[in-house]
Amino acid sequence: MIQETFRVAINEKLMVRVTFISKNKGILTKFCIPFDIGPSRRFKDKSQRYHFFAIDNKLGNHNLSILPNQILNIEVTTSTFNPANYISWKPCWFIKRNWGIYS
Numbered sequence: 001m002i003q004e005t006f007r008v009a010i011n012e013k014l015m016v017r018v019t020f021i022s023k024n025k026g027i028l029t030k031f032c033i034p035f036d037i038g039p040s041r042r043f044k045d046k047s048q049r050y051h052f053f054a055i056d057n058k059l060g061n062h063n064l065s066i067l068p069n070q071i072l073n074i075e076v077t078t079s080t081f082n083p084a085n086y087i088s089w090k091p092c093w094f095i096k097r098n099w100g101i102y103s
Contacts (some may be wrong), residue, residue: 009034013077031056038094
């Protein structure tokens with residue numbers, strides 16, 4: 001269910017509210033752009049993670065990679081996003097999408 005909701009948000013370019021368990025801060029909810037599901041280059045374990053771009057962080061916008069067992073809920077919002085405003089690299093996504101040159 002969570003993975004399908006995540007895929008819908010990616011395909012429709014809709015922002016999400018993700019509620020998850022942070023190891024350091026307990027249960028958090030963040031307003032995010034859904035990016036992808038797959039291993040992270042930042043973590044050595046290469047486990048599958050949900051990748052977001054958090055845009056409501058008090059410390060500024062940042063990437064957020066969450067293990068599936070940490071996610072409690074993903075809620076698709078009606079707020080859209082333009083990938084051009086957030087992607088500044090040549091993406092190589094695990095989930096296929098139709099984001100033009102950002103696919």
